[in-house]
Amino acid sequence: MSASSRSHHPKAKPGYGKRSVPDQRPPCEGGFALLPERERHIAGYVDALPEGAAMDIKSLARSQPLYGQMAVGSALRALGVAGHLRHVRCLSGEGGQVRWVTRTFWSRVARDNEWWDAFLAAEERRSAPQETAAPPPPWGHAVPAASEAPASVPAQPPIAAVPQQRTAEPEPEPEPEATVDRPSPAFLVLARLGRTDSRLALSAADCAALEQVAAEWFARGVDADYLTRVLTAGLPASVDSPFGFVRRRLHDKIPPRLPAAAPAVPGTPVRRLIVECTECGVPGRPEAFRDGLCRPCRQLGRV
16 A cells, blocks of 8 residues: 555545544554455555545545445445444534534454444543533622612713704615525535436436425535535445435435434433444444444345
């Protein structure tokens, strides 16, 4: 694996990308010797990448010359089953400035499901915000007792009226500029899917029909890049109906609402970490996954 190819590998956006798990053993020659050739090559490449490197299939396929997107996607799924990685969605930020980000936790050593479950549970606890006492609102301040109040408050002199004062004539408001209807972010994501992957080319009517559903993703804190990755991840060799395929994914993989938008339930902790299936990308609780796969994908035996 050449150092030059790794040096050109892109960084992920802040909060996204590769995250190495703790207690890693030092890298050694032949550390992935038991893996098949393709997985061994991708594992070695990923292992040498720095923290925060982009882990999406397109970036990995573009930065190393041996394998394309489909092969890279299959290799990542196999590495998840082998215990080297987990894809997760994490809440990043505090208060009303939170958003979902996608991270890939990487382990040089193959870990079993129990280890990953314990690690992800600890990672969620670690990322939970610390409770701090909020300052009292200005209307909640105590009123000082009579003995503590100032002895006297000097009266303000009356403001003398200015004789024959004229009120300035209000300036005429400018004419409103003509506005051009601009496509919404949701519409633009749908319209650009065909350029990202020709198998998901949608017509203008298709985009308009799906726009409202896609807009709900933005209302739940995701951005255009995130939505595009979810819709284009793990595509089959051919898509007979791009409209039906995208509609199904928009409904099936929509993330949960952000805590700021959901009513707080006393005694119910807010989940700040959700695992993604390494095959289909569907989110869920860590304990619902085995070998990084959701139940339907395990039953189908896709790897």
